[in-house]
Amino acid sequence: xxxLICEGRGVxxxxxxxxxxxxxxxxxxxxxxxPDVDDTYIFEFTFKGKPFWVDASKEDGSFxxxxxxxxxxxxxxxxxxxxxxxxxxxxFSLRPLSxxxxxxxxxxxxxxxxxxxxxxxxxxxxxxxxxLYPGMPQIL
Numbered sequence: 001x002x003x004l005i006c007e008g009r010g011v012x013x014x015x016x017x018x019x020x021x022x023x024x025x026x027x028x029x030x031x032x033x034x035p036d037v038d039d040t041y042i043f044e045f046t047f048k049g050k051p052f053w054v055d056a057s058k059e060d061g062s063f064x065x066x067x068x069x070x071x072x073x074x075x076x077x078x079x080x081x082x083x084x085x086x087x088x089x090x091x092f093s094l095r096p097l098s099x100x101x102x103x104x105x106x107x108x109x110x111x112x113x114x115x116x117x118x119x120x121x122x123x124x125x126x127x128x129x130x131x132l133y134p135g136m137p138q139i140l
Contacts, residue, residue, distance in 0.1 A: 010102050011063045017097040023076055024103075026064035026089035028056030041065050045080050047087035054089055064091060070104035071116065077105055 017023065026043050031053040035042060041056040056065035067076070076091045091105065 009066055010068050011066050013097050013099055013101045013103065015099055017093045019093055019095050021093045023091040023093055024064050025062070026054055026056060026078065026091065027060065027062040028054040028058070028065065030086060030088075031055055043078070043089055045078075045087070045089060047080050047082075052087050064089070067091065068102065068104050069107040069116075071106045074105045075101065076103050 011024070013023075028041065028043070032050075033053075034044075034051070035053055035055055037055065037057060043054040043056065045052055045054075056062070075095060075097055076093050078089050079092055081088050081090050091103065097103075
């Protein structure tokens with residue numbers, strides 16, 4: 001059964017999920033030293049007081065690296081887990097999710113993300129309005 005599907009650079013549910021339900025892992029190379037590469041697909045976290053990074057820059061068919069940012073209304077969150085005595089990042093739903101819902105999480109604080117500017121906020125607002133009023137014409 002297909003639970004998730006990638007469309008473009010986003011990941012969408014193909015079934016309903018309950019609150020706090022496991023969705024998918026953030027897969028990649030686990031690093032104990034800060035990488036010297038483009039950090040587009042680098043996930044930094046702390047596990048047992050020690051810094052770690054997961055480098056998901058290689059296209060490997062996994063979906064966790066393709067979740068988009070929504071710092072206003074995220075519907076999932078990353079959680080550090082221990083799997084086979086190693087740290088791992090797994091995403092869990094924040095609330096019940098219906099089928100065909102895009103999975104989004106808060107990338108973290110800061111204004112280093114250009115889509116969080118005025119235009120990005122307008123697009124996000126438009127997306128929310130379109131979800132509420134399906135026949136509404138697109139402005140942006």
